[in-house]
Amino acid sequence: MTSRSGAQQIGIRDLKSIEDLSQLKAVEKEVWGMTDEDALPLTLAIACQAAGNIFVGAFDKDRLVGFAFGFLGREHGQPMIHSHMLAVLDAYRHLDLGSRLKQAQRERAMAMGVHEMTWTYDPLQSRNAHFNFSKLGVVSDTYKMDFYGPETSSLLHRNGTDRLWVRWVLDSRRVRDRLAGKNARVETLDAMKLLAPLVRFDPSGKPARADVAESLGRQRVSIEIPGDILEIERADMGLAREWREATRWAFCEAMKAGFFVAEFCRSVRGQQGPGAYLLQRGTVSELIPEV
Numbered sequence: 001m002t003s004r005s006g007a008q009q010i011g012i013r014d015l016k017s018i019e020d021l022s023q024l025k026a027v028e029k030e031v032w033g034m035t036d037e038d039a040l041p042l043t044l045a046i047a048c049q050a051a052g053n054i055f056v057g058a059f060d061k062d063r064l065v066g067f068a069f070g071f072l073g074r075e076h077g078q079p080m081i082h083s084h085m086l087a088v089l090d091a092y093r094h095l096d097l098g099s100r101l102k103q104a105q106r107e108r109a110m111a112m113g114v115h116e117m118t119w120t121y122d123p124l125q126s127r128n129a130h131f132n133f134s135k136l137g138v139v140s141d142t143y144k145m146d147f148y149g150p151e152t153s154s155l156l157h158r159n160g161t162d163r164l165w166v167r168w169v170l171d172s173r174r175v176r177d178r179l180a181g182k183n184a185r186v187e188t189l190d191a192m193k194l195l196a197p198l199v200r201f202d203p204s205g206k207p208a209r210a211d212v213a214e215s216l217g218r219q220r221v222s223i224e225i226p227g228d229i230l231e232i233e234r235a236d237m238g239l240a241r242e243w244r245e246a247t248r249w250a251f252c253e254a255m256k257a258g259f260f261v262a263e264f265c266r267s268v269r270g271q272q273g274p275g276a277y278l279l280q281r282g283t284v285s286e287l288i289p290e291v
Contacts, residue, residue, distance in 0.1 A: 009060065009061075010058050010059065010065065010092065010095060010097060011058070011059045012056060012057070012058055012097075012100050012101065012104050013056070013059065014054075014055060014057070014108075015049065015055035015057045015064075015067065016049075018042075018046060020055075020057065020064065021042060021046055021055070022042055023057075023063070023064035024039075024040055024045055024064070024067060024069075025039045025040070025042070026064075027064055027065070027066065027067060027087050027089060028040065028085070028087060030089055031087040031088070031089065031090075032087070040069070040085070048069075048071055052072070052112075053069070053070065053071040053072060054068070054069070054070040054071075054081060054083075054105055054108050054109065055067065055068075055069050056068050056101055056104040056105055057101075058088065058092070058097045058100065058101060060092070065088065065089045065091075065092045065097070066086075066087060066088035066089060066092060066097045066101060067085070067086075067087060067101070068083060068085065068086045068101040068102065068104070068105050069084050069085040069086075070082060070083040070084060070105055070109070070117065070119075071084060072114075073118070075116070075118060079113075079114055080114060080115075080116045080117060080118055081105070081109045081112075081114050081117045081118075082118050082119060083102075083105060083117055083119040084119070086098060086101060086119070088101075098131060099131075099135060099136075102136060103179065105117065106168075106170050106175075109170060110170055110171060115169065115170055115171060115290075116167060116168065116169055116170060116291075117167075117168040117170060118165060118166060118167055119165075119166055119168075120144065120147055120163035120164065120166070121166065122161075122162065122163060122164075122229075123143075123162065123164045123247060123251065123277070124159075124162075124225050124226070124229040124243060124244065124247060125229060125230075126225055126226070126227055126228065126266060126274075126275040129225070129264040129266075129275060129277070130264060130266050130275065132166055132264070133261075133263055133264035133277075134178070134183045134184075134263075134264060134265070134266075135178060135179075135183070136168060136175065136178055137168070137169075137172070137177065137178035137179070138166035138167060138168045139166065139167055139169075139262060139284050139287060140164045140165060140166045140167065140260060140261040141167075141255060141260035141261070141283075141284055142164070142165035142255070143162070143163075143164060143165070143248070143251040144162065144163045144164075144165055145160075145162050145248060145252075146160055146161050146162060147161050147162065147163040148163075158233065158237070159229075159233055159237070159240045159241060160241075160244050162244060162247075164251070164261065167284065167291075169288050169290050169291055171290065172288050172289075172290040172291075173290070174287070184263055185265055188263045188264075188265040188278055189265055191278055192222055192265060192276055194220075195220055195221060195222045196210055196214075197215075197222045197223060197224045197276065198210050198212070198215045198216075198221050198222065198250040198254060199223050199224055199225075199246045199247055199250045201224045201225070201226060201274035205226070205232075206239065206242060207224075207242055207243050207246035207247070209246055209250070212253050216253065216254060218281075219281050220278060220279065220280045220281070221254055221259060221279050221280075222276045222277060222278055222279070223247060223250045223251065223254070223276065223277045223279065224274045224275070224276045224277075225243065225247060225274055225275055225276070226243060226274055227266070227267070227274055227275060229243065254279050257281075258281050258282070259279040259280060260279060260280065260282070260284055260287075261277050261278075261279050262278050262279065262280050262287055263277070264276070264278070265278065
C-alpha cells in the first residue's frame with residue numbers, strides 16, 4: 001500500500017494522449033467490476049477529450065490510479081459540467097485523491113466560465129455522502145429512481161441504481177468553506193437531536209418509517225442510513241432492498257413536499273451508529289445565494 005507520505009508522489013494532471021485515455025478502462029473495471037459493455041469506450045473518451053470535456057487523472061509515475069471525467073451539459077438554462085465518473089484504485093484511497101481530483105475539476109470548470117457542477121451517487125453510500133456534503137459542500141433537490149436502470153454489470157449496482165443528483169456551486173461561500181476544512185458537523189448534530197427521522201435505523205438494523213404527515217409538517221427532517229450498506233448487501237440482500245425502498249420513499253415524499261438535502265452527518269449515535277441526512281424546507285437558493 002502506498003504510504004501517506006507517498007501522496008506527494010501522485011501527480012494530478014489532465015489526460016491528454018490516447019495512451020492516457022486507454023488506461024481508463026482498467027481503473028473502471030477494478031473499482032466498479034464493470035464489463036466492457038458498461039465501461040467508457042476508448043473512441044468516445046478520445047472524442048470527449050478533444051471536444052474540451054474534463055478528464056483529470058491521478059498518476060503514480062505513468063500509471064493511472066484514479067480519474068475524474070466530466071462533460072459539458074445544461075441545467076436551469078445555464079451551462080454546467082456533469083461529473084459522470086470519479087474513481088480511485090483501492091490501494092490509493094487513503095491518500096485523499098478523490099478530493100484532489102474534484103478540486104482539479106473545479107479549477108478547470110471555473111476557468112471555462114462554468115459556475116456549477118453536478119453528479120450523481122447512491123444515497124445509501126455513507127462514505128460518499130460524507131465526502132460530497134461534508135467535504136465538498138454539495139446540495140441536492142432531485143432524487144432519481146433507477147437512474148441507470150434496474151442494475152448494471154457493476155457489483156455495486158445490484159440493489160437498484162437510485163441516485164441523488166447533487167449540485168456543486170463552485171465559487172459559493174459554502175463550497176469555499178468546505179474546501180478550507182470548515183464543515184457544519186456540530187450544528188448538524190445539534191439539529192438532528194431535535195428531529196424525529198422520517199426513516200430511522202432501528203435496533204434490529206431495519207429501517208423504521210415515521211408518520212409522513214407529522215414529519216413533513218416541520219421545517220427540517222432527517223433520513224438515517226446504515227453505516228455500511230455494502231456489508232448489508234453481502235450479508236442480507238433482502239434487508240438491503242428494504243433500506244432502498246424505505247429511503248426512496250422518504251426522499252421522494254420529502255422532495256415532493258418542498259424539502260432539499262442540505263447536510264449529511266456520519267455516526268449520529270456514537271462511532272458505530274448510522275449516518276443521517278438533514279433536509280430542510282425551501283429552495284437551494286435560500287441556502288446558497290450564489291445559485
